Amino acid sequence: MKAPKSISIGVRRSMQSNKSSRTLPELLLSRLIGKEIVRSDLPGHPDFVFPRKKVVVFMHGCFWHRCPVCDFSLPKSNRPYWAAKFESNKERDRSVKQRLESMGWRVVEVWEHELREDPIGVRNSVLAMRSPVIQKTRT
Numbered sequence: 001m002k003a004p005k006s007i008s009i010g011v012r013r014s015m016q017s018n019k020s021s022r023t024l025p026e027l028l029l030s031r032l033i034g035k036e037i038v039r040s041d042l043p044g045h046p047d048f049v050f051p052r053k054k055v056v057v058f059m060h061g062c063f064w065h066r067c068p069v070c071d072f073s074l075p076k077s078n079r080p081y082w083a084a085k086f087e088s089n090k091e092r093d094r095s096v097k098q099r100l101e102s103m104g105w106r107v108v109e110v111w112e113h114e115l116r117e118d119p120i121g122v123r124n125s126v127l128a129m130r131s132p133v134i135q136k137t138r139t
Contacts, residue, residue, distance in 0.1 A: 022037060025061065026047050026059045028119065029048070029057075029059055029115060029122065029126070030048070032120075032122070032126075033048065033127060035050075040056075042056060042100065042103075044058065044092075044093075044097075044099075053129075054106060056105050056106070057110060057129075058108070058109050059110050059112070060093070060111050060112065061112050062112045064086075064089060066089065066090050067112070067113060069111070097109070
């Protein structure tokens with residue numbers, strides 16, 4: 001799917017400045033959980049991987065991944081392109097999650113607004129997923 005030419009120079013510059021990795025939310029989550037952002041060879045290239053516990057974490061931007069809570073409207077121009085683009089993003093996210101789960105991985109999806117509203121809660125949820133369910137005691 002080829003992106004249409006943007007109408008204004010401002011829109012073009014704005015879109016070009018969007019990063020696909022090492023975004024501010026990813027960097028914040030990295031600091032909170034004390035783990036570096038990793039680009040792995042796993043499907044979907046998760047942002048964080050805890051291999052011993054088989055847990056992966058994706059940091060989803062609410063606009064690009066179409067957060068059901070934030071419910072952003074479509075951009076005003078080129079609506080057919082954006083509708084198809086966002087649906088493709090959502091389908092890719094579903095497919096990647098299903099593939100990883102079928103491989104035995106637990107998938108944690110963190111939404112940008114969750115991190116903004118409750119960073120400590122997000123940190124605790126992520127760290128709880130990578131911790132063992134049953135704590136072993138020393139004998």
